[in-house]
Amino acid sequence: MGFTVIIIIFVAIKIFFGASHESGHHKDGKNQVQTVRVESVKKSDIPIYLQALGTVTPVTSVTIRTQINGQLLRVLFREGQLVKKGDVLAEIDSRTYDAQLLQHEGQITKDKALLENAHLDLERYKNLVKKEAISKKILDTQISLVHQYEGTVKSDQGLIDTAKLNQTYCKITAPIAGRVGLRLIDPGNYIQTSDSQGIVVLNDVDPISVVFSLPEDNLQQIMHHLDHLTKLKVEAFDRGKIQLLAVGTLESVDNHVDTSTGSVKFRARFDNHKNQLFPNQFVHIRLLVETLKGELIVPTAAIQKNHKGAFIYKLNNDNTVSMVSVVLKTTNGNDSAITGAIAAGERVVVDGTDKLRDGSTVMLSAEEGARTPSEKTDTTHNKHA
Numbered sequence: 280m281g282f283t284v285i286i287i288i289f290v291a292i293k294i295f296f297g298a299s300h301e302s303g304h305h306k307d308g309k310n311q312v313q314t315v316r317v318e319s320v321k322k323s324d325i326p327i328y329l330q331a332l333g334t335v336t337p338v339t340s341v342t343i344r345t346q347i348n349g350q351l352l353r354v355l356f357r358e359g360q361l362v363k364k365g366d367v368l369a370e371i372d373s374r375t376y377d378a379q380l381l382q383h384e385g386q387i388t389k390d391k392a393l394l395e396n397a398h399l400d401l402e403r404y405k406n407l408v409k410k411e412a413i414s415k416k417i418l419d420t421q422i423s424l425v426h427q428y429e430g431t432v433k434s435d436q437g438l439i440d441t442a443k444l445n446q447t448y449c450k451i452t453a454p455i456a457g458r459v460g461l462r463l464i465d466p467g468n469y470i471q472t473s474d475s476q477g478i479v480v481l482n483d484v485d486p487i488s489v490v491f492s493l494p495e496d497n498l499q500q501i502m503h504h505l506d507h508l509t510k511l512k513v514e515a516f517d518r519g520k521i522q523l524l525a526v527g528t529l530e531s532v533d534n535h536v537d538t539s540t541g542s543v544k545f546r547a548r549f550d551n552h553k554n555q556l557f558p559n560q561f562v563h564i565r566l567l568v569e570t571l572k573g574e575l576i577v578p579t580a581a582i583q584k585n586h587k588g589a590f591i592y593k594l595n596n597d598n599t600v601s602m603v604s605v606v607l608k609t610t611n612g613n614d615s616a617i618t619g620a621i622a623a624g625e626r627v628v629v630d631g632t633d634k635l636r637d638g639s640t641v642m643l644s645a646e647e648g649a650r651t652p653s654e655k656t657d658t659t660h661n662k663h664a
Contacts, residue, residue: 312641320623322573324574329568336559338486343368343480343481345448345474347448349373351465354466358459358462368478368481398425457482460482485550485554489549490545498532500569501566510528516563527547529545547566575623579612588606
């Protein structure tokens, strides 16, 4: 009885360790067949983009304020309306300035009459001095009086010009073309030049700009292009980086580095005929700084990383994979430029890499297996042609 129990225990232990060994055997990536999806390495150009979050900013923004004091009679714009330069936006009661103009015109008429009479007396005094009928002192006094009246007439003319200017200020016009915002004051209010609020804000929206910041490490790369007057392409996407809103060019750079963030501000200009961009809107910016020519391109999904750096799994002809160390140069969406011991046309694993090891045996997915390696290469090249 005891001998039978010992045999049973021995068999159980053997079965247990055998199962464990089998399980470990299957967990070894080199012996387990993993289904993978592959794509071909290609050789093509790849752009290098710098990305940032930017704020849409009008090229010109003007707060419309009054230049004279008076009652606001009418507001002649519709909120949110596009206006042209010179359009009348509001009117101020001009009766006070009309009366002032009339008063100054009357005063200059009076003073011109006095000046004319002083000129006549001056001519008489000149003749009398020649005849020694009056003293030269009287003539000098008359000459001085003529000059005083001439000065008075000039002063009157200045007051008339000021009154006429105030009359034009009673009609408040748009200094630039653009879009007006919400009205900041209602008709009927008494407005003054000291009011800081203004009547409305007018923004120039076409063209429009976007201000964004990039790390100072990128400054020299960008300044090289700006110094040579190269127009760098800038793309503006919505915040989800899905919809392309507008394409413009880099226009200018700030004159200092923000020491609190270690970044530099840039301004890009965009045509905005369709009003895709709106002031103070947040957009995602992509700045094209360079295009690398004839690079080895692999899908970004093929790039793996470990403590030694980046690597990829290359598919061999015997349906095994080899781990190839690579240097990642740049990434643009689903494409990455690399350097390493791999050539265009070879295939790399893009899906199913989680359990792979160097030398693992793999099986292509149903879609991949339906094509020969040459067909796969041709299809990939056609896809990216």
